[in-house]
Amino acid sequence: MSKRLAEVARKVGVSEATVSRVLNGKPGVSDSTRQAVLTALDVLGYERPTKLRGERARLVGLVLPELQNPIFPALAEIIGGALAQNGYTPLLCTQNAGGITESDYVDLLLAQQVSGVIFLGGNYTEADAPHEHYARLAQVNLPTVLVSAPVPELDFATVSTDDSFAAEQAVLHLHQLGHRRIGLLLGPAGHQPSRRKLEGARRVLDRLGVGFDPALVVNGLYSIESGQAGATRLLGAGATALVCASDPLALGAIRAARRAGLAVPGDVSVIGFDDSALMAFTEPPLTTVRQPIDAMGRAVIDMLLGQIAGTAQPGDELLFEPELVLRASTGPVPAA
Numbered sequence: 001m002s003k004r005l006a007e008v009a010r011k012v013g014v015s016e017a018t019v020s021r022v023l024n025g026k027p028g029v030s031d032s033t034r035q036a037v038l039t040a041l042d043v044l045g046y047e048r049p050t051k052l053r054g055e056r057a058r059l060v061g062l063v064l065p066e067l068q069n070p071i072f073p074a075l076a077e078i079i080g081g082a083l084a085q086n087g088y089t090p091l092l093c094t095q096n097a098g099g100i101t102e103s104d105y106v107d108l109l110l111a112q113q114v115s116g117v118i119f120l121g122g123n124y125t126e127a128d129a130p131h132e133h134y135a136r137l138a139q140v141n142l143p144t145v146l147v148s149a150p151v152p153e154l155d156f157a158t159v160s161t162d163d164s165f166a167a168e169q170a171v172l173h174l175h176q177l178g179h180r181r182i183g184l185l186l187g188p189a190g191h192q193p194s195r196r197k198l199e200g201a202r203r204v205l206d207r208l209g210v211g212f213d214p215a216l217v218v219n220g221l222y223s224i225e226s227g228q229a230g231a232t233r234l235l236g237a238g239a240t241a242l243v244c245a246s247d248p249l250a251l252g253a254i255r256a257a258r259r260a261g262l263a264v265p266g267d268v269s270v271i272g273f274d275d276s277a278l279m280a281f282t283e284p285p286l287t288t289v290r291q292p293i294d295a296m297g298r299a300v301i302d303m304l305l306g307q308i309a310g311t312a313q314p315g316d317e318l319l320f321e322p323e324l325v326l327r328a329s330t331g332p333v334p335a336a
Contacts, residue, residue: 004046011040039089060304061109061117062090063102069222069248070276071291075120075147078297086305088115095122103133110136116143116304124150127190143307144314145300149192157303158317159296163193164200166289166322167243170271171204173287173324174241178333179269183216183239185230185249194219194245197273201243220249227252228259235260240268240333247272247279250286254329265331275325284328292320 005016005023012019014033021029022037029037039058060083064072080090091114093105100108102123109117117137123129125148134154137144146158167184174182184201186194202212215237220226227249231242235256244250250272257268264270264284272279275290299318306312 007044008037008040008046011044012036043089058088059091059112059114060088061093061105061114063093063095063105063117063119063122065095065102065121067094069246069274070278071246071274071293072120074276075293075297078293079118079120079300082297082301086301103130106133106136110140110142114142115308116145118145118147118300118304120147124154124156125192126188127151127192129190143304145304145307147296147300149196149317151192155315157307157312157314159299159303160193160317160319161291161296161322162319163196164203166273167197167200168204169322169324170243170273170289171201172208173326174243174269174271174330175204175208175210177241177269177330179241180210180333181213181216181238181240182210183218183231183234183237183242185227185234185242185244185253186217186219187222187245189219191219197243197245222246222248224248224252224255228256231256232260235262235268241330242268242270244270244272247274247276247286247288249273250288250329251282254282254284254286264329267334269330271324271330280327282329287327287330288325290323290325292322296320 005019008019009016018029018033019037022034035058062076062080064076067073076092083090091109095102123131124134124146131154134156144156146156149160149163150156150158171182184198186197188194198217205212216234216239218230218233220230227244231253234242242253244253250270253270254264257264257270262268270286272286272288275288279286279288303312307314
């Protein structure tokens with residue numbers, strides 16, 4: 001016990017006697033100091049005294065599906081900073097193959113009495129993934145915000161990029177350059193943002209009178225390797241341009257084109273999605289659809305704080321309009 005008192009006291013910068021008064025529910029401690037002690041307990045991994053467990057800690061779970069895709073660390077940095085400015089400590093929960101699952105993280109965060117949870121992608125975007133742990137969040141009415149489109153049956157506050165419009169922008173740009181064999185390199189078939197991109201691309205192709213060709217659609221994982229494999233298939237099917245559902249997929253597509261002896265954009269045009277860090281410095285600089293992550297991050301915080309304060313209800317989805325950023329990886333259709 002004395003070791004715990006000393007460690008918490010050092011963390012907060014108060015005396016052990018002050019920590020003891022907080023743990024024993026004694027008066028004479030300011031609200032800010034009391035909350036700082038409780039937060040330090042959570043951060044250091046100590047259980048709160050039973051009589052204090054009913055109070056939610058000023059901790060917010062920040063659950064990421066991975067760190068390899070640069071869009072997730074970028075979003076986490078923005079949201080984590082905004083949480084800190086509002087007096088909350090983010091708990092970063094990163095998944096990896098064979099490690100702790102999203103469901104395990106939910107159990108952990110509920111045990112820590114967090115004030116809310118923010119998901120930056122995850123099972124909620126996948127039709128075939130397990131969703132039972134989201135029901136646990138709803139049952140305890142824990143403030144929750146999802147970033148990116150969820151499957152329809154989940155009713156949580158959501159902040160998304162308009163994936164359908166993003167695909168329309170990309171396809172329309174390529175069509176204006178003369179491309180008619182436009183391939184789509186998407187995420188998994190059950191991935192809701194990829195489904196929306198497919199719907200948007202199909203809609204604009206029909207409107208342009210080009211027609212939709214299922215042979216020009218490949219679903220895969222969000223990785224450079226998957227992008228290379230999928231792009232190889234699309235190039236073999238005669239695609240002269242590729243719309244990719246992420247920047248890593250687009251980088252894989254460029255690699256596939258080069259290994260096939262094709263120039264980008266001389267022989268094939270490539271468009272990414274996210275405008276993640278360094279995409280302006282690739283060779284060639286990548287044309288991509290930019291997600292407005294600063295505005296999205298602010299909206300996430302507003303929605304979460306609104307739920308914590310009881311002034312906002314879950315279930316709304318805010319759609320943010322993306323921006324097509326033109327660089328050097330797209331060009332006119334090559335001459336026959």
